[in-house]
Amino acid sequence: MKTLQVSIVTPDGPVYDSEVEMVSTKAESGELGILPGHIPLVAPLQIGAVRLNNGTETEYVAVSGGFLEVRPEKVTILAQTAERAENIDIARAEEAKKRAESRLQGNQDDTDFRRAELALKRAMNRIDVYKHH
């Protein structure tokens, strides 16, 4: 089976670097599954999981938006933040989720709803990805 080199990098440094058979994630336009030999592509990403399949197992990485660049033998994901499932602090994510939910439920005039919604999405994504470690 052919493979793809996948790198996930953030402003804090590299988070993932490996050969995989398939990478799938959520682009702004919908689910994307990339196999070796895919046509070149650049796509903005949603807050979501990147799933990396090496033929025997699937690893999950939580990303909070960014860009995916596809070349026939290489995929680069530039993300604002990225955590491998085993590096997620679940207590921190649960706390962030509670905080965002109470901001969204409270009727305070000064609540930045968009910001709270994004914080909730990031927390829920981390909680979901953590389940796959």
Ligand code: ATP
């Ligand atoms: P919090 O409110 O807990 O800070 P957040 O969604 O606002 O969550 P971000 O701004 O997305 O946090 O991330 C800031 C930094 O903290 C990034 O380096 C990110 O990888 C890391 N990070 C955030 N939440 C977690 C977590 N639950 N486990 C591990 N790393 C995390």
